[in-house]
Structures are given as C-alpha cells and as structure tokens.
Amino acid sequence: xxxxxxxxxxVMLYLSCTAGTNKTTxxxxxxxxxxxxxxxxPLPAWNDGPLKQAVVNYVINATEDAxxxxxxxxxxxxxxxxxxTLWSEQPLYFQFFYSFDKIREMAPQHPEWKTKEPxxxxxxxxxxxxxxxxxxxxxxxxxxxxxxxxxxxxxxSVEQWADTAKHxxxxxxxxxxxxxxxxxxxxxxxxxxxxxxxxxxGDIDFMRAWTEKLYGIPPQQVIGSSFKVKYDxxxxxxxxxxxxxxxxxxxxxxxxxxxxxxxxxxxxxxDGDYQMLQFTGTNTLPHMEIIVHHTDSIREWAYDRxxxxxxxxxxxxDAPKYGxxxxxxxxxxxxxxxxxx
Amino acid sequence: xxxxxxxxxxVMLYLSCTAGTNKTTxxxxxxxxxxxxxxxxPLPAWNDGPLKQAVVNYVINATEDAxxxxxxxxxxxxxxxxxxTLWSEQPLYFQFFYSFDKIREMAPQHPEWKTKEPxxxxxxxxxxxxxxxxxxxxxxxxxxxxxxxxxxxxxxSVEQWADTAKHxxxxxxxxxxxxxxxxxxxxxxxxxxxxxxxxxxGDIDFMRAWTEKLYGIPPQQVIGSSFKVKYDxxxxxxxxxxxxxxxxxxxxxxxxxxxxxxxxxxxxxxDGDYQMLQFTGTNTLPHMEIIVHHTDSIREWAYDRxxxxxxxxxxxxDAPKYGxxxxxxxxxxxxxxxxxx
Numbered sequence: 001x002x003x004x005x006x007x008x009x010x011v012m013l014y015l016s017c018t019a020g021t022n023k024t025t026x027x028x029x030x031x032x033x034x035x036x037x038x039x040x041x042p043l044p045a046w047n048d049g050p051l052k053q054a055v056v057n058y059v060i061n062a063t064e065d066a067x068x069x070x071x072x073x074x075x076x077x078x079x080x081x082x083x084x085t086l087w088s089e090q091p092l093y094f095q096f097f098y099s100f101d102k103i104r105e106m107a108p109q110h111p112e113w114k115t116k117e118p119x120x121x122x123x124x125x126x127x128x129x130x131x132x133x134x135x136x137x138x139x140x141x142x143x144x145x146x147x148x149x150x151x152x153x154x155x156x157s158v159e160q161w162a163d164t165a166k167h168x169x170x171x172x173x174x175x176x177x178x179x180x181x182x183x184x185x186x187x188x189x190x191x192x193x194x195x196x197x198x199x200x201x202g203d204i205d206f207m208r209a210w211t212e213k214l215y216g217i218p219p220q221q222v223i224g225s226s227f228k229v230k231y232d233x234x235x236x237x238x239x240x241x242x243x244x245x246x247x248x249x250x251x252x253x254x255x256x257x258x259x260x261x262x263x264x265x266x267x268x269x270x271d272g273d274y275q276m277l278q279f280t281g282t283n284t285l286p287h288m289e290i291i292v293h294h295t296d297s298i299r300e301w302a303y304d305r306x307x308x309x310x311x312x313x314x315x316x317x318d319a320p321k322y323g324x325x326x327x328x329x330x331x332x333x334x335x336x337x338x339x340x341x
Numbered sequence: 342x343x344x345x346x347x348x349x350x351x352v353m354l355y356l357s358c359t360a361g362t363n364k365t366t367x368x369x370x371x372x373x374x375x376x377x378x379x380x381x382x383p384l385p386a387w388n389d390g391p392l393k394q395a396v397v398n399y400v401i402n403a404t405e406d407a408x409x410x411x412x413x414x415x416x417x418x419x420x421x422x423x424x425x426t427l428w429s430e431q432p433l434y435f436q437f438f439y440s441f442d443k444i445r446e447m448a449p450q451h452p453e454w455k456t457k458e459p460x461x462x463x464x465x466x467x468x469x470x471x472x473x474x475x476x477x478x479x480x481x482x483x484x485x486x487x488x489x490x491x492x493x494x495x496x497x498s499v500e501q502w503a504d505t506a507k508h509x510x511x512x513x514x515x516x517x518x519x520x521x522x523x524x525x526x527x528x529x530x531x532x533x534x535x536x537x538x539x540x541x542x543g544d545i546d547f548m549r550a551w552t553e554k555l556y557g558i559p560p561q562q563v564i565g566s567s568f569k570v571k572y573d574x575x576x577x578x579x580x581x582x583x584x585x586x587x588x589x590x591x592x593x594x595x596x597x598x599x600x601x602x603x604x605x606x607x608x609x610x611x612d613g614d615y616q617m618l619q620f621t622g623t624n625t626l627p628h629m630e631i632i633v634h635h636t637d638s639i640r641e642w643a644y645d646r647x648x649x650x651x652x653x654x655x656x657x658x659d660a661p662k663y664g665x666x667x668x669x670x671x672x673x674x675x676x677x678x679x680x681x682x
Contacts, residue, residue, distance in 0.1 A: 074559060151597055195561075208601045218415060219601030220536075220561075231593040231616055235623065252572040256492055258599060260549040260560030275572055282576065 042188040045180040045335040051325060052332070055185070058288045062264075063192050069286045071264055073193040078265035079255060079276060080186070082200035082207060082224075084310040085269045085292050086215060087178040088167075090301040092127070092309060094174045095206050096138075098161050099145040100127065106144070119144075143240040146203055147227050151236035158209035172339065175214055180335045182267070182292075186215055194265065197221045199254055201247035201272050205238075223254045251276035263287075269294065270310040277315070281322055289324045291315055296330040299340065383529040386521040386676040392666060393673070396526070399629045403605075404533050410627045412605055414534040419606035420596060420617060421527070423541035423548060423565075425651040426610045426633050427556060428519040429508075431642040433468070433650060435515045436547050437479075439502050440486040441468065447485070460485075484581040487544055488568050492577035499550035513680065516555055521676045523608070523633075527556055535606065538562045540595055542588035542613050546579075564595045592617035604628075610635065611651040618656070622663055630665045632656055637671035640681065 046052045061069025062076060083089035103113070103122050113119035118137040121129035130137065146154070162175050170177065186196050196217055198207060204224030211217045225246045228239040246254040252275050255263065266273070266280035269292040277289040293312065294303050304312040319326055329336070387393045402410025403417060424430035444454070444463050454460035459478040462470035471478065487495070503516050511518060527537050539548060539558055545565030552558045566587045569580040587595040593616050596604065607614070607621035610633040618630040634653065635644050645653040660667055670677070 074553070077561075204598075205601065212415070220418075220599065222601065226598065229594055229597055231590045231597075231620065233616075233619060235620075236593060236597045249572040252577060253570055256570055256572075256577045257545075257567065258561065260546065260563065275574075278574060279572065279576070 042191070043181065043184045045184055045333060047332055047334050049332070051327065054325065055288070055290075058265075058286070059188060059192050059194075062194075062286065071285050075261070075264060075285055076189075076192075076194040077197065077259060077261055077263040078189050078194045079197045079199045079259075079263045079267070079280070080182070081268040081270070081273045081276070082198050082202055084294065085179075085267055085273070086182050086186075086198070087174070088300060089310050090303070091169070092131075093202065094167075094177075095202050096141070097165065097167070097174065098158065098206065099141045100130075101161060101165055102145040102157070103141065139242065142203075142227075142242075146206070147238040147240040149238055150234075151205065151229065151238060154205060154238055155209050158206055162210040172337070175210060176339055177337055178214055179292075179333070180338050180340070181333045183215065183338070185267075186217070189265065190216070195221065197223060197255075197259060197263075199223045199246065199251050199276060201225055201245070201250075203227070204246070223258045225250075247272045249275045252279040255279065266290070267292065268315070270312050271314045274314050274318075277324055278322065281324075289322065290327055291319060291324050292327050293329060295328050296333075296336065298330075299336045300329060302330075383532070384522065384525045386525055386674060388673050388675050390673070392668065395666065396629070396631070399606075399627070400529060400533050400535075403535075403627065412626050416602070416605060416626055417530075417533075417535040418538065418600060418602055418604040419530050419535045420538045420540045420600075420604045420608070420621070421523070422609040422611070422614045422617070423539050423543055424610075425635065426520075426608055426614070427523050427527075427539070428515070429641060430651050431644070432510070433472075434543065435508075435518075436543050437482070438506065438508070438515065439499065439547065440482045441471075442502060442506055443486040443498070444482065480583065483544075483568075483583075487547070488579040488581040490579055491575075492546065492570065492579060495546060495579055496550050499547055503551040513678070516551060517680055518678055519555055520633075520674070521679050521681070522674045524556065524679070526608075527558070530606065531557070536562065538564060538596075538600060538604075540587065540592050540617060541565045542586070542591075544568070545587070564599045566591075588613045590616045593620040596620065607631070608633065609656070611653050612655045615655050615659075618665055619663065622665075630663065631668055632660060632665050633668050634670060636669050637674075637677065639671075640677045641670060643671075 042056065043052055058069065061067045062071040064070060080086055083093050087094070100122050103119060107113055107123055110119070113123060118130040118133035118141055121127070122141070130141070165174055166172060167174055167177060190196055198211060198217055198221065200207060200223070202224050204222060204226045207224055208219040208222045211222050212219065223246060226243045228241045228243045229236050230239060244250065244254070251273065255276070262283045263280045264283050264285050264287045266277050267290045268277055277291070280287055280289055291312070294301055294310065296302060303310060304316060315324070335341070383397065384393055399410065402408045403412040405411060421427055424434050428435070441463050444460060448454055448464055451460070454464060459471040459474035459482060462468070463482070471482070506515055507513060508515055508518060531537055537558055539552060539562065541548060541564070543565050545563060545567045548565055549560040549563050552563050553560065564587060567584045569582045569584045570577050571580060585591065585595070592614065596617070603624045604621045605624050605626050605628045607618050608631045609618055618632070621628055621630055632653070635642055635651065637643060644651060645657060656665070676682070
C-alpha cells in the first residue's frame, strides 16, 4: 500500500461507482486481479473490484523487493480478530453457547443450579434472563465452564464440542460458520510469507482447540483473553480467576506481549478492534487495516451501531480518518460460508 | 528417543568410559555421528560420543515417518532456557549489567540517587552492596531501568547496549558470550522442522531486542518474565509494576500461555528449569530433556549446588529418575564461545 489515503480514495471511488448494485465488476479490475504471478485468482470468494484489488496490490508489493511497498519477510505479521471477523458472532459469541451446553451437561452433578441464577435460567432455556444477570453472572458462567479442570481436559471438551455442537438458528455446526473469503485471505497472506495471528477477545484456550484445524493457525499464533492457570507436577490447572481481557486497548498489549512486534496487517469488525487497527496503523512499514462490516441480513446478519454484540460505531466514524478499508459483506463477498456453494 | 532409560544408560556408559579424559572419541561414535543423511556433522562444536549421538538419533528418528520416534512436524516444539543455557550468566545475570550501565547513564538526571540505595552503591561501583539490598532493592533497580518508557524506547536502548557493552571479566561483548554448541543445536533442530522457543526467567522484552540476530529466534518465540504495560493511542508504555515471573513453576505456565502446546524437547541448566523439564517429560510423544552442567572453570565457570546464580541441585539429584541428559560442558563441548576457535 502506497498510503492509507490512496486506499481510502480507491474505496470511496468504488463506493460511488457501485452504489445500488452488488455485482458491478469491470473487466479491467477482473483482469488485474487474475493477472497474478500464479495466473489464478487467490480470492475467488471476493467480488472483483477496487477493494479486492487493493488487497492484492498490497500483498504483491509487500513481496517484491524493488518495490516501495516491500516488507521484509520477518516483519510480515498479520493479525485477525476472530468473532465477527473469521466466524459469525450472532446472536451471541459462540463461546457462550459452549458454556450453556456445558452447564446443561454438568447439571446432574450440580443440583444447586436448579435454584441458583444465572444457572437456573440457562437450564430453563431462558438465555435472555441468564444474560440479564450482567457481568457478574456471565463471569460465574465462564468460571464454571472454563476453569476448575486441567488444561488437557478443557482442550478435549472444547474439541468434542467443536466437532458436534450446532448453532440455534442456522442448525449448522459453529465450526462451519467461518467466512470463506477470510479463509482465502489467510491462505493468500501465508502463501506470501505473512505469519497469521488471531488476536481476539475470546478465551485463548477455547480458540486454540480448533484454530489449527479450521484456519491453519497453530496455538502459538493465537492470542486471547485468559483465565489464570497454575502448574503442579501433574500438569496445568485452570483457575476460576480471570486474568487478562484481550479487547480494546488490551489488544495492542496482547500483541506486544505475545508477538513483540507491530503488525503490518490487521483485520477486525467491531470497536473492540479499534486500538488494534490504530496500533497497526502506526507501523512505519507499509500497512493495511480492514474492517468487516456486517451488512448482509440475508446471508448472515446486518448490524453495526448500537448492536449489543460486535458494536461498530467509533470504527465506522473514524475509518476515513485512518484510511481503514471497510469490507461491505453484502457487496464485496461472493460467498459467505464454505457451505454456501 | 526410545525411552528415557535408554538415554540414561548410554550417558552412564559414556561417563564410565570417559572418566578422567576430555578427549575420548572412538572412531565408531565419530563415524556414527558423521554418517547422517547430509554426510556432514551437524554439531561440530560437540565432542563425539554417546551423548551427542543420542541427540542426533532423537532428531533423526523424529523426522522419519516410519520410525517409532517420529514426531509430527506441528508438534516439534523445542524450548530453551537462556541464562546459563544459551549464554553465560556469571558473575550475575547479564540483564543486571544492563541495569547497572543504564543507572550510570541516567545518573545525571537523578541527583537523588547519590544518596539513595541501592543506586548509591551501583554508582560507587560497589555491586556487592547493591545486591545486598535484597529483592526490594533489585526490583527498584529493575523498575528504574526496565520501565517508565515506551516499548520502542526500551527496545532501542537494549539493542544499543547489546551492540556495545562488554563483560567485566572476559572483556568480550555479552552478545559474544553465547554457546557455539547450543547455536548449532538450535540450527540443527530448526533444519529438521523443530520450532525453537526461549523460555527464560529473564525479561521477555530485554531478550527480544537481540534473540533474532543472535540465535535466529524471532520475538514471537521468546517467553520470559514481564512488567505490566498499557496502551494509549501513542503506543505501548512500560509500567513500573512486575507482572509475571517466568521461572520454576512459572515456566510451564508461560509455555501454556504462549505456545499452548507441550514441548517435546527442553534444555535448561538450573533448578529454575526443573518444572519445564518435568512438564516436557510428560509428553506422550518422544521427548528429550537436557541439562547444561557448568563444569568448566577454565573456559567458562564451574558451579552447581549452592551457587547464588544458576543453582543446580534438585535437577542434579533427579536427573537419573527422570532420564534427563546431563551435558558436561568440560567434557562434551569442544568449543564454548564462537570466538574460541
């Protein structure tokens, strides 16, 4: 990327050219996108246009030594939010569905839950009341289902859930509700020497149980919120005490702590990603920041300002100022999930 | 490695065969070591013998698919302590010399240090008295020199120090006092698909400023103790509050938090590495744990039980029980530092 302003300009141009249609594809831009070294389109689930072209140009420039956009391979660090950026997050972050499923599973061993909130509401299938218990209630749900066991036991439990559990409205497995265009982008970046990391507000170990299988991202490249753990000679024990919130200003902290290097590429979808995008934007190397804007109420969900999950407000307001690229899911993505073929 | 007992047996055999000599090299073992796929010795700074052969066998078996010792490439995680394992640590952990140098440098801006311990003693060149100030004193030294600045400023400061500062007794740069045999081992493991990590009690960001240049280990593969940091829109600020001690039982915790996977290979040198070796030893995949035993008072330093720095006592006692391989620096290393040619 030559400059954030250049990206912003091409995106604004695209918006004005394509207003009112979802399928505007000039033969020019299609040619450009396909005219890569390999001769094949690296991002087939993305609609052609200046936005896709800007991403492809950024990657091509990053790898060409003589180019002003060149990035040394060790500095090609790309960070991705997870909920709402790599997979869906509605009507509620999927890790809460894991907790609810576990509470139902564990209920026979906890007769006291029949009368104790928020467990009582969860067991009665009244998720709304359970969530109304606020932060304290949510932390007690998380504490009961994310801690008090060994690291190995938690990993196995999440793995088994990921292989089987299904989403309440789509009836698809949660692990099928990942975004095909983002899978392609991860793969495309890696094929060009980028290291891809997840930087999410979700629990670090919850994600690590399946990110390698789903996204090709190994555990050591996953950063998230965490519970305290301790070691004794038998292994790692998960403690019922929250340790680190990897969200908002916590994301640059998590990046500094785990990666120790400023990213050149960042993708997010909500105001929880604001500081991560801002931090990436201060890189002196060529950098790119993108926001997945949920605009497709038919194929996925449409939400931004005022949404209780994945609120995007500050990010929408300040994207032009920072040169952040807004991906309009409805307009820019040909396909949403891998099963939408 | 077929079993820890097998390693232990070969090492004990070696010890009994080579007692009283530093140069015992049978033509058999030399042939075995050199008879690798590449035809060249991957560990030339190691004296030939069963110990070196055991390491080479472990690596060869790990990479050969049909072998019982095979390890899938994603599971080839190798962890290394730093102080006393990859570089020297006497008469004091080198990061304290960084602090002392910085205190002298910063003294003109801190007239109060002339009368305040432990700063007063450091400025007077009386390190013994400074250290006698105990944990509280050491933390005030660390706080003054490892925090209260941006992440970028700290990194530049350490980089500059690493390029120039010299050790009080060897008069060599600290960054020259790295172990040639361990550099070869890191390189050999990486050439065979292992990912090499540092897991040290030292400050994570202090190490990250030079580990890539010295060891080929990038910042995201360095785990260490840490100070708290915060983010504001201008960047990362280092706070004068200690956050995590990555030593002893903290090492498996640091590994779980940063890597999220149990290592198959671990190298340490002191009782601070005990739990890391023990944790690695519970891997169900073929695993190897080694201890660098400081036995060479001529070429380096000789110390173990009762040493204030790098005490090795529990590890020496329990190495046979766990099958940990003891490297006798005097006997097993042909060369210590890269400059000892």
